Amino acid sequence: MSYFLVKHCTGAALPAQSASSIPCLDDYEVLRTLGAGANATVYLVREKHTSSLYALKAVDKYTVDGRKVACRAVVNEQVALSELNGSDLILPLHACFHDTENFYLVTEYLPGGDLQQLQISRVLDVEAVRFYMAELLLAIEHVHAHNIVHRDVKPENIFIDMDGHVVLGDFGIAWQFDRDTSTPDGYFTRGRVGTPAFSSPEVLFGEDYSFEVDLWAFGVILYEMLSGKVRVDCLSLRFIPFKVENIGGIPGQHCSG
Numbered sequence: 024m025s026y027f028l029v030k031h032c033t034g035a036a037l038p039a040q041s042a043s044s045i046p047c048l049d050d051y052e053v054l055r056t057l058g059a060g061a062n063a064t065v066y067l068v069r070e071k072h073t074s075s076l077y078a079l080k081a082v083d084k085y086t087v088d089g090r091k092v093a094c095r096a097v098v099n100e101q102v103a104l105s106e107l108n109g110s111d112l113i114l115p116l117h118a119c120f121h122d123t124e125n126f127y128l129v130t131e132y133l134p135g136g137d138l139q140q141l142q143i144s145r146v147l148d149v150e151a152v153r154f155y156m157a158e159l160l161l162a163i164e165h166v167h168a169h170n171i172v173h174r175d176v177k178p179e180n181i182f183i184d185m186d187g188h189v190v191l192g193d194f195g196i197a198w199q200f201d202r203d204t205s206t207p208d209g210y211f212t213r214g215r216v217g218t219p220a221f222s223s224p225e226v227l228f229g230e231d232y233s234f235e236v237d238l239w240a241f242g243v244i245l246y247e248m249l250s251g252k253v254r255v256d257c258l259s260l261r262f263i264p265f266k267v268e269n270i271g272g273i274p275g276q277h278c279s280g
Contacts, residue, residue, distance in 0.1 A: 046118045048127065051079060067132060077117055080128040084121075096195040097126040103194035104130070106169050112162035114182065114192030133190055135183030142178060142248065152248045155181075156241070158189035163241060166191070167234045170200040170210070174226075175217045176240035178247075209233055 051068040057078060058065045068079040082097050097119075104116035118129040138155065141147070147155075159181060166173055173180075173194065180193040196217060200210040211231040215222075223239035225232035246252075 046120050046129070048120075048122060051077070051129070053079070068129070076132045077129050078132045080130070082126040082128075084125060094126065097128065099197050100128060100194040103166075103171055103197045103199065104128075106171065106199070107166060107194075110162075110165050112158060112165055112189060112191060114190050130192065131184075131190075133182040133184050135185060135187065137179050137183065138181040138189075138244070139178035141183060146251065147248055149249070152245070155189055156245050156248070159191065159241060159244070162189060162191040163237050166197075167237070170202060172198050172200070172212070172234050173237050174198060175221075176237050176244070177218050177221045178244060181244075 050072065051070055054067045054069060054076075056064060057067050063080055063082045066079045066081065068077050069075070070077060084094070101116070101119050104114065107113040108116060114133075115131045116128065117131065118127075120127050135141075141155075159176075163173070163176065171194075173191070174196050175193060176191070180191065182190040182192055184190050198212050198214075200212070210233050212233070213229060213231050215226060215229055217226060217236075217240075219227065221240040221243050223232060223236045224230075226236055
């Protein structure tokens with residue numbers, strides 16, 4: 024695995040390999056676009072040397088509020104995937120590098136799509152839901168065992184591999200707790216991040232939270248899969264605390280503006 028230097032973003036550089044082993048964009052043939060977001064695009068690529076297929080995530084350095092913001096998200100994902108590497112339940116990181124315009128993360132290509140696409144394509148019976156949610160819970164437990172909280176567990180970030188198994192990905196806003204900085208009550212952080220429809224009340228209200236926010240998201244996904252009701256995101260965060268406050272924190276309720 025190759026790493027790019029990130030000292031200017033984090034204050035400490037990750038290991039760098041020799042120049043001859045560092046990958047670059049020319050090593051890959053772009054086949055098609057798999058998806059696009061506000062500041063990143065994911066492509067299906069073929070590695071020219073091996074003909075292997077991968078997903079290449081290109082994060083534009085200059086389409087968000089400052090270069091450090093984009094860099095921080097890429098570094099978060101890079102560090103988390105490196106820390107969690109080796110589990111079949113976590114998206115494998117193949118390589119990462121950058122050029123003058125983008126940061127790049129090269130991960131395994133999973134042709135099975137994601138859990139959201141699976142929910143839309145067919146109705147899942149209880150046994151299928153039990154299978155997918157059991158594997159997702161194992162993935163979350165593995166992440167937490169490494170002192171990492173994902174903070175954006177949602178169907179779009181739960182991929183399905185070619186054998187039909189769950190693979191958890193997209194660690195761009197993950198948070199890793201320092202083992203030496205826990206309080207007597209445990210590990211805590213704060214920040215209104217993630218996807219509102221799957222965020223816990225603590226996240227939405229800007230309060231301290233810990234690993235349990237991933238389990239809240241797990242519960243929302245479980246509700247949606249069993250009920251067949253897909254949550255509609257609210258137009259603004261300000262609507263959601265009101266709804267959570269008035270429904271007693273029951274996951275899966277729809278928000279309206």
